Amino acid sequence: MKKNFVMMFTMMILFSLTGRSFAQSPDQLMLDANKLYQEGQYENAIQSFQKILSQGYESGPLYFNLGNSYFRTGKLGYAIFNYEKGLKLDPNDDDLIYNLRIANSRTVDKISELPKLFIISWWEGIVTSLTITGWSVMVILFYLILIASIAVYLLIRKVQLQRFAFMSGSLSLAILILLSVMLFSRINREASTDYGILLSPSYSVKASPDSKSSDAFVIHEGIKFTIEDHVSDWDKIRLVDGKVGWIERNSIGQI
Numbered sequence: 526m527k528k529n530f531v532m533m534f535t536m537m538i539l540f541s542l543t544g545r546s547f548a549q550s551p552d553q554l555m556l557d558a559n560k561l562y563q564e565g566q567y568e569n570a571i572q573s574f575q576k577i578l579s580q581g582y583e584s585g586p587l588y589f590n591l592g593n594s595y596f597r598t599g600k601l602g603y604a605i606f607n608y609e610k611g612l613k614l615d616p617n618d619d620d621l622i623y624n625l626r627i628a629n630s631r632t633v634d635k636i637s638e639l640p641k642l643f644i645i646s647w648w649e650g651i652v653t654s655l656t657i658t659g660w661s662v663m664v665i666l667f668y669l670i671l672i673a674s675i676a677v678y679l680l681i682r683k684v685q686l687q688r689f690a691f692m693s694g695s696l697s698l699a700i701l702i703l704l705s706v707m708l709f710s711r712i713n714r715e716a717s718t719d720y721g722i723l724l725s726p727s728y729s730v731k732a733s734p735d736s737k738s739s740d741a742f743v744i745h746e747g748i749k750f751t752i753e754d755h756v757s758d759w760d761k762i763r764l765v766d767g768k769v770g771w772i773e774r775n776s777i778g779q780i
Contacts, residue, residue, distance in 0.1 A: 549576075551577045551580055551582045554573050554574075554576050554577050555573075555574075555577060555587070555590075557573050558570045558573030558574045558577070558590065558594075559590065561573060562590065562593070562594055562597075567594045567595075567597045567598050568598060570590075570594045571591065571594045571595065571598070574587060574590060574591040574594065575591070578591075583610075583614060584611075584614065584615075585611040585612070585614045585615030585618050585621060586611075587611075588607045588608065588610045588611030588614070588621075589607075589608070589611050589618070589620055589621050589624065591607045592604045592605070592606075592607035592608040592611065592621075592624065592625075592628075593624065595607060596624070596628060600724075600746075601628060601631055601632065601746050601747045602722055602723055602724040602725065602726075602746030602747045602778070603724055603778070604628050604747075605625065605628045605629065605632075605722050605747040605749070606722040606724060606778040606780070608621050608624055608625040608628060609625065609720070609722060609749070609780045610780060612625065613656075613780060614656065615656070616653060616654065616655065616656060617654070617655075628747065629747065631747070632745065632746070632747040632748060633727075633745035633746075633747075634744055634745050634747075634748045636748070636764055636765055636766045637765075637766060648710075651707065652707060652710045652711050652714060653711070653714070655707075655711070656711070657708070657711050657712055657715060660704065660707050660708040660711050661708060663704050663707075663708075664701065664704045664705055664708055667697050667700050667701040667704060668701055670693065670697045671694055671697040671698055671701055674690045674691075674693040674694030674697055675690070675694055677689075677690035678690035678691055678694065718751060719751070719752040719779060719780075720749060720750070720751060720752065720779070720780040721749070721750055721751075721752045721760065721762065721777040721778060721779050721780065722747065722748070722749055722777060722778045722780065723744055723745065723746050723747065723748050723750075723772075723776060723777055724746060724776060724777060724778050725746060725776040726745065726746050727743060727744070727745045727746070728743070728744055728745075728772060728776050729741075729742075729743050730742050730743070730744060730762070730768075730770035730771065730772050731759075731770055731771045731772070732770060732771070733771055734756040734757065734759035734761070734771045735759075735771075736773075738771070741768070741769075741770035741771075742768055742770060744764075748764070749765075750762040750763060750764050750765075751763045752777075752779065753769075755774075756771075758773055758774050758775070759771045759772065759773060759774065760772055760773075760774050760777065762777075
C-alpha cells in the first residue's frame with residue numbers, strides 16, 4: 526500500500542511539472558493568435574486571445590486584437606466591449622480609439638447624450654486623459670521634485686540656488702496638489718461608476734428586475750450604459766439620454 530501511494534504521489538508531481546512545461550507562454554499564444562487572425566481563422570484567434578486573458582494577462586494591444594477578431598466575426602457587441610476594456614488600460618491609444626469609433630458607427634441605436642455644462646465636460650476630459658497609474662506616476666514625479674527642491678534649499682548656501690529651489694519647490698507643490706486632486710478624482714470615478722456594453726443582438730429592457738415585468742425600451746448590441754444597481758441576476762442601467770431600466774447580467778459585459 527505504501528509503495529502504491531508513493532508511486533501515485535510521484536506520478537502526480539511529474540504530471541504537474543510536465544503540464545507546466547507544455548503550457549504555452551502568453552507571448553507564444555499571442556504569436557499564434559495573430560497568425561490565426563492573419564489567416565482569417567478568427568474564431569480560433571479569439572480562443573487563443575481568451576487563453577491569454579485566462580492566464581491573468583491584460584494589455585491594450587491584447588484587447589485591441591481580440592476586439593478586431595470579434596469585429597471580423599460580426600459580433601459587434603463583443604468587439605466594442607473589448608475596445609472599451611483596452612481603452613480603460615490605455616485611454617490614449619489611437620488605434621483603439623479609431624476602431625471603437627468605427628464599431629460604434631455600426632451600432633443600431635443612435636442616442637443623443639443629455640447636454641452637460643462645459644466645465645463638467647472639460648473636467649471629465651482631463652480626469653480621464655490618464656489612467657490611475659498615469660496620474661500616480663505624475664504625482665510621484667512632482668513629489669520627488671518637491672523633496673529635491675527642499676533639500677537644495679536647506680543644504681546649499683548659495684543665494685541664487687536657494688532662490689531657484691524656493692521657486693521650483695513652490696511650483697512643484699502647487700502642481701502636486703492639483704495632480705493629487707486629479708488622481709483622487711480618477712480613483713473615485715473608477716470606484717463609483719460602472720459601465721457596461723450589451724453583448725446580445727437585442728434586448729427588451731424591463732421596468733423592474735423581473736422577466737415578467739413590462740418592457741421599458743429596446744436596445745441593441747454594442748450600446749454603452751451606466752450600471753447603477755444590482756438585484757440578484759439583474760442590473761439597473763441608465764442610458765446617456767436618461768432612460769432607466771433593468772437587464773439580466775448575462776447579457777452584458779461590464780467594462
